[in-house]
Each structure stands twice: as C-alpha cells, then as structure tokens.
Amino acid sequence: MTARYTQDKDIAILTVYNPPVNALSAAMRRDLFNGIARAIADPDIIGIVIIGDPVFIAGADIREFGKPATFPGLRDLYPPMEGSPKPIFAAISGAALGGGYELCLACHYRVALASGRVGLPEVNIGLLPGGGGTTRLPRLIGAQPALDLMLSGKHISATQALALGMVDKVFSEDLLGAATMFARERANAGGTHPVLRDRIDKIAGTDPDLFSNLRKQNAAKWRGLTAPGKILDCVEATSTMPFDQAYAFEAEAFDDCLASPARKALIHVFFAERQAAKIEGVGPDIKPRKISKAGVIGAGTMGGGIAMALANAGLTVIQTDVSDEALERGRNIIEANYATSVSRGSMTKQAMEVALGLISSDTDYAALADCDIVIEAAFEDMDVKQTIFRKLDDVLKPGAVFATNTSTLDIDKIATAITRPQDFVGTHFFSPANVMRLQENVRGAATSLETLATVTALAKKIGKMPVLAGNCDGFIGNRILAAYGREADFLLEEGATPWQIDDALMAFGFPMGIYRMRDMSGLDVGWRIRKYREQFRDKSTRYSPIADKICELGRFGQKTKAGYYRYDGRTPIPDPEIETLINQTAADLGIERVAVADDEIVTRILTAMVNEGAKIVDEGFAQRASDVDIVFIYGYGFPRYQGGPMFWAEQRGLKTVCADVERYFAAYGKLWEPAPLLVRLASSGATSWS
Ligand code: 3HC
Secondary structure, rough: OOOOEEEEOOEEEEEEEOOOOOOOHHHHHHHHHHHHHHHHHOOOEEEEEEEEEOOOOOEOHHHHOOOOOOOOOHHHHHHHOOOOOOOOEEEOOEEEOHHHHHHOOOOOOOEEEEOOOOEEEHHHOOOEEEEEHHHHHHHHOOHHHHHHHHHHHOOHHHHHHHHHOOOEEEOOOOOOHHHHHHHHHHHHHOOOOOOOOOOOOOOOOOOOOHHHHHHHHHOOOOOOOOHHHHHHHHHHHHOOOOOOHHHHHHHHHHHHHHHHHHHHHHHHHHHHHHEEEEOOOOOOOOOOOOOEEEEOOOOOOHHHHHHHHHOOOOOEEEOOOOOOOHHHHHHHHHHHHHHHHHHOOOOHHHHHHHHHHHHHEEHHHHHOOOOEEEEEEEOOHHHHHHHHHHHHHHHHOOOOOEEOOOOOOOOOHHHHHOOOOHHHHEEEEOOOOOOOOOEEEEEOOOOHHHHHHHHHHHHHHHOOOOEEEEEEOOOOHHHHHHHHHHHHHHHHOOOOOHHHHHHHHHOOOOOOOOHHHHHHOOOOHHHHHHHHHHOOOOOOOOOOHHHHHHHHOOOOEEHHOOOOOEEEEEEEOOHHHHHHOOOOOOHHOOOOOOOOOOHHHHHHHHHHHHHHHHHHOOOOOOOOOOHHHHHHHHHHOOOHHHHOHHHHHHHOHHHHHHHHHHHHHHHHHHHOOOOHHHHHHHHHHOOOOO
C-alpha cells in the first residue's frame, strides 16, 4: 500500500509510503485516488490530511516517464480534490518537489514542518511542472516569483515558502498533530475552501513584457533546451488565458518537453550522478571514516582551492608548504578569492570569516599529526611526492587517509613511499578546486574499500561529484581529453582552424572550445609535460607538432597575450600568423589541407572520446560508461543537455559509432584501434553500454 488510510476521529489521514523518496508512482496515484474518494464518501469524515514521512513526495516517479499512461494520472486526482466539500490538507515534511508539490497545490491548504523543502525542479531534468504547476503556482504567488522558482529549479525552505505564500503555516514539531488540528478547525469553521484554479488576483496585471524580456535575456543560456522556454510560454498562457485553456496548453507543452532530446539526456544525467557515487563492493557494512580535520600540502593554486573547498564545508584545514613565505602568498590568494566572492554577493562576509578562521598553516608536518585526511597538492614530480608521503607516514595518526591530487603520476608508485597503502588514494580535483565540482577518486592497487568510501563521503560533504577511476595514465578524464585534443590537432593539420574547431564545439554546446581552453589554462604546462614524455612516446604513431611550435614562439596563451589566438584583454582574436604556422606544418608533413565540415569536426572528436571511453570501461578503469559522462560534464564542460560522450554514442547508435571508428582506423591507423567493448556491443546489436 503506497498511501495508507487511517483516521484520527473525524479526520482521514493518507500516509504515503514509497521509499526512498516517496516518488509519486502509478500505484501511489491509485491509492491516493481511492483514499480521497473513500474519505469524501464517509459521512463521519470532515477533513483530509495527506502526509508523508520523512519525505512528503519528491515528485513524479521519473522511472515511469515514457511508459504507457495509466489511470489515474496526476491530473485525474485533482477534480475530486478541488471539488471536495471537505478541506484537504497537504502536510509537508522533507521534500515536496515537482508532482509532489503540484499535489499540494491542488489541496485547499498547505502546512509544513520547519525542516521541509518545496520546489518545482522539473527544469533540471528537461521537463516543466506539467501536473498543474505552471497554472496553479502563479495563481498562488504571482507570475514572477513562480517563474523564478520554476526556471531555477531550486528547492526552498519551508520558511521561505511561508514568506512567499506557498505554504499557509509552518510548525516546528508534531506535523501530523498540528495538521490534524488545523484541518478540524477549518472544517468546523464551515464555508468554502480556497481552490487555486479559481484565483486570479495574483496574475491579474502581470507585466506582458516580463515574458519577452526573459526570452531575450536567456536566449543563449537556454540553447539546446526545450523546457525553460516552454515554462515561460505556460506562465504567459496562465497569465492571459482562462484556467482550463492554460491547463490544456501546459499538458501539450509538457509532452513537447517529454519528447525532447534534452529531457532524455538530463534524466540520464540525473541517474548517472547517483550511480557515480556507488562503488562496487561498498555496502552498508563499509562505513566511511569520520573526516573533520584535513591537511593540505602545497599552498599553490590547487592547494588553496582545495583548502577553500574543505573550509567552505566546515572542515578544519591546516595547510603546509616549504616556507612561511609560500604559505603567506597562498593565504593572500585565498583571502583575495574569498573577498571576490563577497563582493560578488555569492558569499556573506560572515561566512568568509568563518571559512578563513578554519584555515591555518604551518611549515612543520607535526602539525598534521591528528588530521583525518591529508591531501597532497604539491609539484607534479614523483620524487617530490614520495618524499612528502614518507614524511607524512611518520607523523599521521593510524587510520588517517593519505590522498594525492596528482593528475599525471602513477599513484601506486607514489604509494610505495608509505607503510599503509590501504589508506592511500588519489583525489583528483579540477582547477579552480573551490569551484569545479568533479572529484575523480583514484583507486590504487592496495586502496581499501573503506578508504574509497571515505573519500566518496568527503566529496559529498564538500559538494563535489565523486567518480571512481582506476590508476591508468590520465585516469578517466585526462586520458579521454588526450584523445579529444589529439584529433582536434590532427584536424588542424588536415584543414580546420582553431577558431573553426572551437566554434563547432561551442555550437555543440561546450562553453568553450579546446583551443580557447588551452590558451586560458596556459600552454607551457602541457609543453613541459610533452617534453618530459617525449622519451616514452611511441614514435611510430602520428604526432602533431603544432602545439610545440606555438610554444616555441613564446606564445603560452592568454598570459602572454598570444597562443592559438591573439588576445585583446581576454577576447580571443583569430590570428593569421597561426594559420600560416598550421599551413607550413601541414606542408612539412606532406598533408594537403582541405576544407573540413563542422559536423565532421564534432563527430570525429566525440567519436575519439567515445572509443577511448569504451576502452577505459572495458579495462576496468571506470566502473560504468555513465561515469565517463559525469566526468566530462562535471570536469570538462561537456554540455549537460547532451548527456555526456557515452550517452551521445548511444543516441547516435553504437553501430554507427563503431562504423565511424573503423572508418577512421582505416584512414588514420592505430591510434584509432577500435575499442573491443564497442565492437562487441555493436556487433551484438546492443543499443546501450549496459
Ligand atoms: N523518481 C524516481 N526515483 C527518484 C526520484 C523520482 N522523482 N527522486 C529520487 N529518486 C531516487 C534516486 O534515483 C535514488 O535512487 P537510488 O538509491 O537507486 O540511486 C533515490 O531515489 C534517492 O535519491 P537521492 O540519492 O537523490 O537522495 P537525496 O536524499 O540526496 O535527495 C531528493 C533526495 C532531493 C528528493 C532528490 O532525489 C531529488 O532531487 N529528486 C528529484 C526531484 C525531482 O526532480 N522531482 C520532479 C520529478 S518530475 C515531475 O514531478 C513531473 C511532474 O511535474 C508531472
């Protein structure tokens, strides 16, 4: 039973129960429909309370989208509710989201526990509040605040909801008792009970320019998305049309969203995000260790960002570096970063002071002795890192986690420096670490499940997205990025320009193309790494020298005002000098440059990413294909509404992608060796990676 019917004297109580989040499934709709009918028919009942504990209802059951509709749908619940002569109360504890809050809007009254949260977050999964949310919420609180809530998808607290008028009363305890008493009081007071569909006072006089202005302001931001524009259309409809007409309009708009590619991608991402935090073998029996005090080695950009991320979540942080000067320099940067956040309004002064108060520094490793975790973010050099971990091994308490932020080194080799490799793990943050949300946790050969569970829990605590990677060169993200960059560079030789490639990738949805990204992060770092790796490079494979040649000219990107582009401030300007360099390089290599279509650029780059991603999954360095998607969305700006490279491949068809890989393999040789997993799935006719 997903909605249990009980009675408190003359009040009927419907308690929904569908763990873990009380998703409004077909079964729950049926049980609610029957329960409401029973209460209305019972002459001894004077009022009805719908309650869920500890969550109210987190929305429609997302897993049911795309399945055939069954009676009663969400909208079938409303006519008996709104027509009920007995008042119906929603009693909200935990989350009342999406269809859950829309159900509340069809009730006569809404009450909440102070810890409750409400919202219409459908936009986050490519949908609009199609259970009457776009028609009823503006009638309750006005078009502008309703749009603010629906377009942002944010959840707000019960107190904020009270201030907006989204709930009528907030209680600090005994929600059921308070709601029952309130229901009895209102029922006994007699008269009619408020029905939102009848209200127009809040929408009368809505500024018609509101909608056109929002459309204009957000045109770029909403590119590729269906839902935000449709939400706007629906609220405009509700502000200008009779209820029934706007309600029908909403239903059609919802179907349009449901059919949109972005919806499919965003729902894929919703489930992929939740999967990513799951580690095979880590069940409820494996408990993460408690982390409240952390050490950070290195006060550079990365170390500073990590320290900020930890302190922002309330952890005590001790930073160490080789000298007081280095620590002071690092502290100044942290203070300046926080000051910028305060001046931008994204942080309060008080929060800044709390965070700064949590970060201290010391040059002596002894100060780290009682840290629960130490994250090393020193120079990318094996000897440097091993020396650091050797010293840490001497001082850290038993059970402390040893973490390295390396992005390029073999973590098993680093781990040989300590006597407790089971406590050793990679925590690869992305720069700036206080902003970027990806945390690639890298498992070493000896890393224990408990250590993995601990860094996963830490990631959640500090607001990061944890993804588990195996210890291969580049882990998941940078290994695939290498394939991405490699093909882009070859395309330059074959006929494209940096700006054509960047524009094609941006048209696909990346916020920035690869060359602007490289120019922004600085070309010299990659150059140094390439020079070091030259000794290990397989000389029989194709190699593009363009990036090296650009560096040889002293063009290191934005910081030298020239890289792949010339810079006027931060504005990139296509540079004929680079085109000449590319032409000359191609000629030297004997490559005849011909025009490359934008579509081909995107297909080739994404196909290279997918082929590498499939190898990573098959080799066990990623737990699942959707983890690759999460890495690219959270760490590399892959457009969320495209679902990630592996999802893109499923949409294109694994067979087509495999055929493309084979075509490139035939044309370009062994760097395109087809991933065995892709070949297996394509030849078996599989349509998905799992
Ligand atoms: N449908 C189906 N499953 C859902 C779900 C939903 N609406 N919401 C959450 N779940 C599942 C998750 O996939 C997860 O499953 P798993 O354990 O197998 O991985 C489990 O419930 C727990 O979810 P979380 O890990 O996210 O738990 P949290 O406690 O961190 O967060 C939450 C809880 C805030 C409710 C969060 O899950 C959430 O934001 N859910 C989605 C809310 C939403 O988008 N609602 C709108 C749905 S669309 C709709 O209502 C259409 C209507 O307008 C017609």
